[in-house]
Amino acid sequence: MPRLTWASKGLPPPRPASLEIDSLIYPRGVGYPDLLPQNHLILGDNLMVMWALLPEYEGRIDLIYADPPFFTNREYTARIGRGEDSRKPQFWQLDRGYPDRWTGLEAYLDMLYPRLVVMHRLLSQKGTLYLHLDWHANAYARLLLDEIFGPDRLLNEIVWVYHGPSPIRKAFNRKHDTILVYAKSREYTFNVDAIRQPYDPSTVKTFASSPKAGFGKVPDLERGKVPEDWWYFPVVARLHSERTGYPTQKPEALLERILLASSNPGDLVADFFCGAGTAAVVAARLRRRFVANDDTWRAIHTTRRRLVQLGSPPFSLQVERGRGYSVHPSPARAEVAERYAILDPGALTDLDYWEVDPHWNGRIFRSWAQATRPRHPKPISDRLPLQDLASPSAACLRLVRASGEVEQLVVSHDVTT
Numbered sequence: 001m002p003r004l005t006w007a008s009k010g011l012p013p014p015r016p017a018s019l020e021i022d023s024l025i026y027p028r029g030v031g032y033p034d035l036l037p038q039n040h041l042i043l044g045d046n047l048m049v050m051w052a053l054l055p056e057y058e059g060r061i062d063l064i065y066a067d068p069p070f071f072t073n074r075e076y077t078a079r080i081g082r083g084e085d086s087r088k089p090q091f092w093q094l095d096r097g098y099p100d101r102w103t104g105l106e107a108y109l110d111m112l113y114p115r116l117v118v119m120h121r122l123l124s125q126k127g128t129l130y131l132h133l134d135w136h137a138n139a140y141a142r143l144l145l146d147e148i149f150g151p152d153r154l155l156n157e158i159v160w161v162y163h164g165p166s167p168i169r170k171a172f173n174r175k176h177d178t179i180l181v182y183a184k185s186r187e188y189t190f191n192v193d194a195i196r197q198p199y200d201p202s203t204v205k206t207f208a209s210s211p212k213a214g215f216g217k218v219p220d221l222e223r224g225k226v227p228e229d230w231w232y233f234p235v236v237a238r239l240h241s242e243r244t245g246y247p248t249q250k251p252e253a254l255l256e257r258i259l260l261a262s263s264n265p266g267d268l269v270a271d272f273f274c275g276a277g278t279a280a281v282v283a284a285r286l287r288r289r290f291v292a293n294d295d296t297w298r299a300i301h302t303t304r305r306r307l308v309q310l311g312s313p314p315f316s317l318q319v320e321r322g323r324g325y326s327v328h329p330s331p332a333r334a335e336v337a338e339r340y341a342i343l344d345p346g347a348l349t350d351l352d353y354w355e356v357d358p359h360w361n362g363r364i365f366r367s368w369a370q371a372t373r374p375r376h377p378k379p380i381s382d383r384l385p386l387q388d389l390a391s392p393s394a395a396c397l398r399l400v401r402a403s404g405e406v407e408q409l410v411v412s413h414d415v416t417t
């Protein structure tokens with residue numbers, strides 16, 4: 001079989017990340033404080049993170065969605081503040097997103113190849129990998145996946161088509177991405193009835209007038225059809241309700257079709273290039289378990305915020321030792337009144353997210369209540385509930401600014417009646 005080779009091709013010796021639990025997050029308090037989360041959000045380089053997961057997760061992940069940098073040689077910026085609405089630039093600023101810059105194709109393939117090899121090891125026998133790329137690198141990735149999975153494990157080459165403005169004048173507008181789908185074995189999950197679509201009205205009309213129109217086969221018009229391998233979904237730029245301000249965010253509808261087709265409730269879905277967390281959010285909504293990983297703090301925070309807004313099942317936030325984010329003592333003031341922790345109005349400016357652990361043990365933050373900045377120009381809530389206690393205790397508040405800065409303050413409280 002032909003193979004793709006380049007001078008530096010190889011697998012580096014494993015250097016697993018040393019992962020530490022930073023916090024356990026219980027959206028809306030469900031499960032607090034004792035339920036051990038089955039879902040994980042991890043900050044760190046994904047190769048080191050995947051190596052660290054191998055002892056526990058080898059052969060146990062049922063679906064991996066991978067949406068790496070595309071080899072565009074661009075630097076992506078994030079919109080912070082009210083970045084979801086491009087029509088109101090007075091409400092947002094630009095900040096660092098993530099880099100997609102490489103010294104050349106070899107450097108890019110040196111990044112991609114070992115990661116695809118470990119993803120293959122992590123997949124379960126019924127598991128599937130969806131690798132999302134575009135014209136920049138998909139031809140090379142196809143050869144790598146043929147080598148790793150075997151060419152007969154290619155299930156589909158999905159073309160996601162969309163439209164939007166483009167400055168291009170000397171070629172056709174490049175408006176599709178390619179998603180390469182490979183199964184680990186012949187016994188892969190594919191829930192055909194979960195993804196059926198209504199037939200086009202013209203097809204329904206044709207069969208109503210002549211049942212023999214389909215080469216003698218009459219389709220089950222009620223059941224719907226299996227979608228083709230080209231999909232149209234609008235890009236997130238057009239979906240204001242989903243926009244987070246994180247660059248290259250993918251639409252939930254795209255991930256929903258992938259998860260419905262290739263996983264079942266309770267299955268484990270992983271995304272090691274999670275960005276704004278679309279795959280994790282859809283997994284939580286569809287009752288799949290998830291592992292989501294990225295090496296930028298903004299991506300991890302954006303994903304956490306979305307999961308909290310959704311009311312996801314509990315999840316852990318883990319960080320690669322030495323790669324964590326800094327937590328500063330907060331200059332903000334807070335008071336405890338009527339079973340609430342209440343922030344001083346001055347603390348609300350630029351506040352993106354805040355959370356409270358009412359029984360702070362000084363080690364792992366267990367987030368029992370959270371507030372996120374609302375989408376419309378409403379202020380973020382200035383209060384979070386505290387739990388009843390048998391004795392006075394300390395509550396820890398964590399505040400995340402629009403800039404991504406994290407602050408912490410501890411208040412003592414006694415809300416027994």
Ligand SMILES: C[S@@+](CC[C@H](N)C(=O)[O-])C[C@H]1O[C@@H](n2cnc3c(N)ncnc32)[C@H](O)[C@@H]1O
Pocket residue numbers: 044045046047067068069097098246247248249250251272273274275276277278279293294295296299
């Ligand atoms: C195309 S974006 C993913 C977008 C995501 N699918 C979404 O819907 O928002 C690629 C992401 O990969 C992350 N990334 C790049 N290299 C990485 C690495 N070595 N480890 C972990 N994450 C990485 C970037 O920070 C970026 O967030």
